[in-house]
Amino acid sequence: MRAVIMDAPGTVTVTDREDPQIVEPTDAVIRITAACICGSDLWPYRGAEEADHLLMGHEYVGVVEEVGAAVKTVKPGDFVVGSFVISCGECEICTAGFPGRCVHAEFVHGGIGTQAEKARIPYADGTLVATPGQPDADLIPSLLAASDVLGTGWYAAVTAEAGPGKTIAVVGDGAVGLMGVLAAQQLGAERIILSSRHADRQALGREFGATDIIEERGDAAVARIKELTNGLGAHGTIEAVGTQESMMQALRSTRPGGNLGFVGVQHDVAIPGDELFFSQVRVQGGPAPVRRFLPDLIQRIWDRKINPGRVFDLTLPLEQAAEGYRAMDQRTATKVLLTV
Amino acid sequence: MRAVIMDAPGTVTVTDREDPQIVEPTDAVIRITAACICGSDLWPYRGAEEADHLLMGHEYVGVVEEVGAAVKTVKPGDFVVGSFVISCGECEICTAGFPGRCVHAEFVHGGIGTQAEKARIPYADGTLVATPGQPDADLIPSLLAASDVLGTGWYAAVTAEAGPGKTIAVVGDGAVGLMGVLAAQQLGAERIILSSRHADRQALGREFGATDIIEERGDAAVARIKELTNGLGAHGTIEAVGTQESMMQALRSTRPGGNLGFVGVQHDVAIPGDELFFSQVRVQGGPAPVRRFLPDLIQRIWDRKINPGRVFDLTLPLEQAAEGYRAMDQRTATKVLLTV
Numbered sequence: 001m002r003a004v005i006m007d008a009p010g011t012v013t014v015t016d017r018e019d020p021q022i023v024e025p026t027d028a029v030i031r032i033t034a035a036c037i038c039g040s041d042l043w044p045y046r047g048a049e050e051a052d053h054l055l056m057g058h059e060y061v062g063v064v065e066e067v068g069a070a071v072k073t074v075k076p077g078d079f080v081v082g083s084f085v086i087s088c089g090e091c092e093i094c095t096a097g098f099p100g101r102c103v104h105a106e107f108v109h110g111g112i113g114t115q116a117e118k119a120r121i122p123y124a125d126g127t128l129v130a131t132p133g134q135p136d137a138d139l140i141p142s143l144l145a146a147s148d149v150l151g152t153g154w155y156a157a158v159t160a161e162a163g164p165g166k167t168i169a170v171v172g173d174g175a176v177g178l179m180g181v182l183a184a185q186q187l188g189a190e191r192i193i194l195s196s197r198h199a200d201r202q203a204l205g206r207e208f209g210a211t212d213i214i215e216e217r218g219d220a221a222v223a224r225i226k227e228l229t230n231g232l233g234a235h236g237t238i239e240a241v242g243t244q245e246s247m248m249q250a251l252r253s254t255r256p257g258g259n260l261g262f263v264g265v266q267h268d269v270a271i272p273g274d275e276l277f278f279s280q281v282r283v284q285g286g287p288a289p290v291r292r293f294l295p296d297l298i299q300r301i302w303d304r305k306i307n308p309g310r311v312f313d314l315t316l317p318l319e320q321a322a323e324g325y326r327a328m329d330q331r332t333a334t335k336v337l338l339t340v
Numbered sequence: 341m342r343a344v345i346m347d348a349p350g351t352v353t354v355t356d357r358e359d360p361q362i363v364e365p366t367d368a369v370i371r372i373t374a375a376c377i378c379g380s381d382l383w384p385y386r387g388a389e390e391a392d393h394l395l396m397g398h399e400y401v402g403v404v405e406e407v408g409a410a411v412k413t414v415k416p417g418d419f420v421v422g423s424f425v426i427s428c429g430e431c432e433i434c435t436a437g438f439p440g441r442c443v444h445a446e447f448v449h450g451g452i453g454t455q456a457e458k459a460r461i462p463y464a465d466g467t468l469v470a471t472p473g474q475p476d477a478d479l480i481p482s483l484l485a486a487s488d489v490l491g492t493g494w495y496a497a498v499t500a501e502a503g504p505g506k507t508i509a510v511v512g513d514g515a516v517g518l519m520g521v522l523a524a525q526q527l528g529a530e531r532i533i534l535s536s537r538h539a540d541r542q543a544l545g546r547e548f549g550a551t552d553i554i555e556e557r558g559d560a561a562v563a564r565i566k567e568l569t570n571g572l573g574a575h576g577t578i579e580a581v582g583t584q585e586s587m588m589q590a591l592r593s594t595r596p597g598g599n600l601g602f603v604g605v606q607h608d609v610a611i612p613g614d615e616l617f618f619s620q621v622r623v624q625g626g627p628a629p630v631r632r633f634l635p636d637l638i639q640r641i642w643d644r645k646i647n648p649g650r651v652f653d654l655t656l657p658l659e660q661a662a663e664g665y666r667a668m669d670q671r672t673a674t675k676v677l678l679t680v
Contacts, residue, residue: 271611
């Protein structure tokens with residue numbers, strides 16, 4: 001089969017690999033229908049994380065080809081959406097709602113790779129969810145988004161306690177931030193303030209439910225958000241970048257007793273303990289528990305209540321993956337879908 | 341009247357000051373019955389915070405002498421317990437349950453001072469709670485504890501989501517940590533693991549509800565707690581020290597998806613963003629919303645369901661305050677009660 005490999009930072013190739021096989025009775029092998037490139041794929045691409053022949057891709061939808069003897073909830077022929085983290089679904093961490101840190105957790109990125117024609121998915125019951133039937137073609141981008149970027153934005157919005165009467169600030173207008181806007185809107189937030197300087201992302205943000213767009217950054221953004229919230233700050237904030245500046249902006253934008261969901265993978269960030277203390281903001285990050293949200297997200301997509309697939313602004317065949325990485329690196333694309 | 345002043349780090353005197361008067365219609369003037377010395381008073385005492393003629397004391401119980409025209413819920417003659425932070429009770433932050441960060445918040449410590457014969461308490465309705473009647477003398481230490489140390493431990497336990505079926509780890513065997521144990525027990529925690537190396541504090545911890553005592557510190561403590569919790573870590577953790585080591589011990593002792601309530605005022609602490617992210621622990625600190633808990637805590641004390649006053653192991657008259665500071669600084673006392 002064909003698969004995307006990151007040989008080294010900045011070097012992405014599409015190459016032949018052996019077809020995956022069932023190894024454990026809890027495995028499934030799926031034929032990938034569509035995959036995509038994640039903002040987090042840019043960390044190794046830019047050399048901020050190691051990249052030595054990484055198997056790329058962790059977002060995926062596809063059709064089950066074969067399952068191990070112990071798999072109960074998906075069967076050959078099912079169209080499935082899977083989480084970007086393998087999870088058993090049965091351990092104490094999974095059952096408490098945090099499958100992204102399952103005791104058997106394994107990142108799909110790196111060792112499995114779904115920017116490929118096929119993939120072996122361990123713990124298929126705990127990782128995959130079948131759609132109600134074969135999806136119409138126009139639903140595929142949205143179902144694919146549920147695999148990580150939507151699920152991650154959703155987690156951030158849930159953690160920020162988005163809901164009726166609440167003002168939610170969103171730091172980061174990348175794909176995850178935009179999905180955070182959509183999630184906050186779906187969860188009933190009254191006001192959604194998006195930080196963005198890009199006209200196209202501002203437009204998409206408004207389409208997803210942003211009520212206010214601010215162009216300030218850092219302390220100026222904090223001051224603007226306070227101005228918009230009686231001097232108090234947002235009830236909840238979504239951080240979707242992962243830098244020191246964005247994290248501090250997010251913390252300072254949130255009122256005392258408010259909630260901050262941070263889903264930008266942190267790079268070189270140190271949070272001053274005294275500021276975290278006196279902020280009295282409740283903070284939680286981590287690999288999103290996408291599997292927890294998948295049944296609900298799939299249903300919302302199936303019912304055409306949400307259209308997160310709008311976040312993809314470039315579609316390429318798998319063979320042209322390198323072009324997709326370049327486009328995201330150079331910010332000519334927000335998010336790239338790869339057809340397989 | 342007589343009052344305790346910290347002239348400079350390490351120098352505590354009892355001196356004459358003018359009697360406080362009603363200034364605002366929302367004020368009350370109270371005659372202090374008992375006050376105490378807080379672990380946090382040791383930061384300026386030891387020079388880790390500024391101390392230039394500070395009015396000391398922020399925990400207090402007493403009898404209302406006079407109230408301003410706008411005060412509705414307490415009246416002269418009432419016995420009252422007050423929070424260590426002044427709060428209006430009416431702003432959005434107060435009504436959301438975080439009076440420690442009220443928009444009118446003012447620390448009693450520093451500018452008011454309750455290690456004194458009398459004190460003017462602004463926003464009396466939002467800060468003070470009257471007891472059901474005049475208390476028996478033996479209840480005074482426990483009512484006094486509710487003013488901060490119990491309320492702070494309670495907040496940490498609530499934030500750690502102590503409850504039935506939960507394992508709660510407590511880092512810090514000072515007065516706040518011990519109150520955290522008591523709170524976790526009252527909230528129904530199944531297992532309470534206290535880190536302590538002092539026999540007397542271990543004994544008090546057990547009396548308050550600790551089921552396990554561990555003597556390890558740092559990474560060894562983390563390993564021990566994982567050993568006691570199927571390798572997962574505690575469901576919730578209370579941090580009651582405020583150092584880098586204690587904060588990291590607390591974070592690492594908590595399972596993914598668990599909750600960390602940190603109430604040790606942070607000094608020179610920096611939390612690595614990536615570790616906070618991957619921990620997936622929900623973290624919240626801040627000045628405890630004691631006023632939120634006071635009605636419930638007073639009732640539990642009144643009904644003799646809890647005896648947090650046990651945490652005082654030295655009682656001195658106000659005039660001997662300096663001796664009390666020395667005893668706490670040298671750890672010959674856990675917590676000192678000052679009778680007025």
